[in-house]
Amino acid sequence: VGAARHYHENIVDHYENPRNVGSLDKKELDVGTGLVGAPACGDVMKLQIRVDENGVITETKFKTFGCGSAIASSSVATEWLKGKTIDESLSIRNTDIAAHLKLPPVKLHCSMLAEDAIKAAVRDYKAKRAAAGGSADEPK
Ligand code: FES
Numbered sequence: 001v002g003a004a005r006h007y008h009e010n011i012v013d014h015y016e017n018p019r020n021v022g023s024l025d026k027k028e029l030d031v032g033t034g035l036v037g038a039p040a041c042g043d044v045m046k047l048q049i050r051v052d053e054n055g056v057i058t059e060t061k062f063k064t065f066g067c068g069s070a071i072a073s074s075s076v077a078t079e080w081l082k083g084k085t086i087d088e089s090l091s092i093r094n095t096d097i098a099a100h101l102k103l104p105p106v107k108l109h110c111s112m113l114a115e116d117a118i119k120a121a122v123r124d125y126k127a128k129r130a131a132a133g134g135s136a137d138e139p140k
């Protein structure tokens with residue numbers, strides 16, 4: 001997993017060329033969607049995951065209507081999510097993202113948005129699976 005976390009090393013590149021920008025079809029059963037807002041500034045982030053039958057995240061997309069730090073945080077989060085199980089994904093901390101991007105304290109809430117969005121996407125995925133009668137892979 002350590003290698004996957006450093007799929008690429010150019011942090012500045014997350015600002016200039018954010019990864020995984022776009023949308024998945026939120027109606028698809030294997031897609032989880034998290035939509036969260038930051039009360040501090042009103043910025044909004046949508047983060048989506050596609051999960052395979054083993055509970056592993058195979059695809060991620062985000063759209064962030066917010067500051068550059070929020071966009072870069074989403075970009076890092078979507079890279080770190082790939083290859084993780086949905087439960088492993090919950091161990092991604094905003095403080096790790098902030099440290100990775102060297103965010104100043106005033107920008108910590110931007111990375112918090114990414115952590116919140118991951119949790120919301122996982123919740124959405126599990127709720128959808130439960131509603132469809134399928135067993136959510138990792139019961140919570
Ligand atoms: Fe992109 Fe580490 S620099 S995830």
Ligand code: FES
Nearest residue numbers: 041043067070110
């Ligand atoms: Fe609010 Fe960055 S200033 S998300």
